[in-house]
Amino acid sequence: MRTTEDLLAALAEVVRNTFPDRDLPEPVELTTRAFADLGFASIDLVVLAERLDAHFGRRLPFGTFLKGLRDCGAEDLELGELVAFLQKHV
Amino acid sequence: MPEVEVNGTRLFYQQSGEGPDVVLVHAVTSNQAVWTFSGLPDALATDFRVTTYDMRGHGASARPATGYTSAGMAEDFRQLHTALGLKPALLVGHSFGGVVSMHAAALAPECVAGVLLSDSFFPGLKHVEPNFGKMSIWVDLRETFTRVGVELGDTVDFARLFRETAALPPEKMKQLEDIYGAFGRGWLRQLPRLAETTCGDEVLAEAGLTADVLASVAQPVVALYDEFSPFLATSRWLEQHLAKCVAEIIPAAKHFAMLDNTAGFTDAVTRHLKRLTQTTYPPGPPP
Numbered sequence: 001m002r003t004t005e006d007l008l009a010a011l012a013e014v015v016r017n018t019f020p021d022r023d024l025p026e027p028v029e030l031t032t033r034a035f036a037d038l039g040f041a042s043i044d045l046v047v048l049a050e051r052l053d054a055h056f057g058r059r060l061p062f063g064t065f066l067k068g069l070r071d072c073g074a075e076d077l078e079l080g081e082l083v084a085f086l087q088k089h090v
Numbered sequence: 091m092p093e094v095e096v097n098g099t100r101l102f103y104q105q106s107g108e109g110p111d112v113v114l115v116h117a118v119t120s121n122q123a124v125w126t127f128s129g130l131p132d133a134l135a136t137d138f139r140v141t142t143y144d145m146r147g148h149g150a151s152a153r154p155a156t157g158y159t160s161a162g163m164a165e166d167f168r169q170l171h172t173a174l175g176l177k178p179a180l181l182v183g184h185s186f187g188g189v190v191s192m193h194a195a196a197l198a199p200e201c202v203a204g205v206l207l208s209d210s211f212f213p214g215l216k217h218v219e220p221n222f223g224k225m226s227i228w229v230d231l232r233e234t235f236t237r238v239g240v241e242l243g244d245t246v247d248f249a250r251l252f253r254e255t256a257a258l259p260p261e262k263m264k265q266l267e268d269i270y271g272a273f274g275r276g277w278l279r280q281l282p283r284l285a286e287t288t289c290g291d292e293v294l295a296e297a298g299l300t301a302d303v304l305a306s307v308a309q310p311v312v313a314l315y316d317e318f319s320p321f322l323a324t325s326r327w328l329e330q331h332l333a334k335c336v337a338e339i340i341p342a343a344k345h346f347a348m349l350d351n352t353a354g355f356t357d358a359v360t361r362h363l364k365r366l367t368q369t370t371y372p373p374g375p376p377p
Contacts, residue, residue: 033272041276042123043149049126050091050104059106067129067352076272 002090004030007083010055018051019044030080045077056090091150096169099157102150103143103170107135110203110367111179114142115167115187118248118293119277119284121149124184128348133356138363141179143170145190147289148280158289159297160186164193171201178203180363184348185210186293193299195307204310204366206359207328209345211321213296214304218327221320223247227345234269238262249290256282301331310334310369312362316343316350338362 002010012028015038025037034040040048049062065085069077093100104122112134114125122142125131131140144151145163157163167190171179180203183191188210195202216222223245231251232242239262240254255278258266267275284290311332315325317339329337338358343350 035272035275041279042127042273043121043144043276046104046121046123046126047091047102047150061132063126063129063132066127067132070127070349071352 001087004083004087007086007090008079011052011079011082011086014051014055015048018048028079030078030083032079034077034079034082036076052086056086058090060086060089093151094170094173096173097157097162097166099146099154099166100152101143101146101166101170103141103174104131105139105141105174106131107138107140109138111176112138112140112363113167113171113176113179113181114140115181115183115191116142116145116148117185117187118145118289119148119281120184120187121145123149124346124348128352128356130182130348130352130356130359133360134363137360138180138367139176141174141176145187147284147287153283153287155286156288156292158287158292159295160189160193160293160299161197161297162292163190164197167191167194168198168201171198176201180204180206180366182206182208182359182363183210184208185345189213189299192304192307192311193297195309195311196299196303199309202309204312205307206312206314206362208314208340208347208355209316209319209321209343211324212299212304213294214300215324215327216296217301219321219323221323225320225345226318234266237269238265246294247290248284248293252281252285252290256285258282304328305331308333310366311336312366313337314340314347314355314358314362316345316347317341318344336362 053059093102116122116124121144125142131142134140146166147153181191188207189212191205195205225246228246235242242251266278270278313325313328315322325337329335340347340351340354347355
């Protein structure tokens with residue numbers, strides 16, 4: 001299993017490469033929030049999901065993950081939650 | 091990022107699964123994330139090849155100045171269908187996405203095997219629909235904008251919504267962003283960009299999709315209308331006038347069935363798609 005640190009670094013790299021024109025906080029941390037801190041819109045998560053699929057070379061069940069977030073009434077998405085998702089599936 | 095250049099614009103799309111082709115078409119001011127967050131593409135991908143895309147001007151697709159009528163967007167779909175090499179597809183269209191889907195069924199029947207409508211209003215059926223422009227979500231929107239001193243009017247007017255949002259001073263935009271929260275902020279921020287296009291005026295145009303053209307659609311149609319929909323007269327008209335139309339009410343939903351009642355909507359869509367697949371693509375070797 002990949003370490004949390006490795007996956008966070010990989011995630012940060014994919015985010016920067018996917019949105020090169022955005023003014024992203026440095027460094028990103030597990031508590032960094034996708035919407036409030038990175039300024040994401042929901043479509044950005046769809047785009048990021050596609051890039052993470054390509055980066056890790058497999059189709060990740062992002063839809064199920066995002067539906068789960070919505071079902072539990074989440075108001076934002078911390079990168080730590082994304083890292084935990086990646087840890088489970090890559 | 092998977093993109094396709096069609097009809098003078100660039101569309102962002104996603105594809106998953108294997109099987110008969112299903113294309114999910116979102117509503118105006120929405121994007122394909124509405125499907126992703128509903129979990130519908132993942133649920134369907136076990137039995138179908140599912141394509142979702144952002145219509146022109148929306149989501150991660152390009153934003154040309156013109157071409158936003160249902161006829162224009164049906165042509166976008168036709169060219170996307172060709173570019174991706176899809177088989178005749180079953181379309182699931184939410185709201186204006188359903189209008190685009192029906193227009194595609196009429197203009198490009200070779201691309202459309204059937205249509206599932208989710209709470210669509212048709213400008214060409216304005217004469218049978220007493221609730222034109224009186225959607226509850228517009229009432230909610232109007233009340234929210236009133237809190238920052240913006241009047242949107244009593245009936246749905248996308249051009250006015252886009253124009254008024256574009257004219258908001260930063261402090262009022264910030265107030266609205268705080269009201270809509272993290273998930274709604276992206277939706278809000280796209281509205282001023284759509285003011286630079288003809289989208290607001292064109293999406294409510296009949297654009298050739300008259301009642302007669304709608305009634306001529308020969309492919310099977312499923313009218314999924316929400317329990318609290320203002321458009322139940324439209325649903326009844328479709329059931330009475332189309333050659334192959336069945337209607338079903340999605341309980342506990344008021345225009346966003348895929349989010350208001352995700353389980354009920356997913357069940358209905360899956361059930362009807364499987365039924366239509368058996369009709370359209372019967373088991374056994376191809377003739």
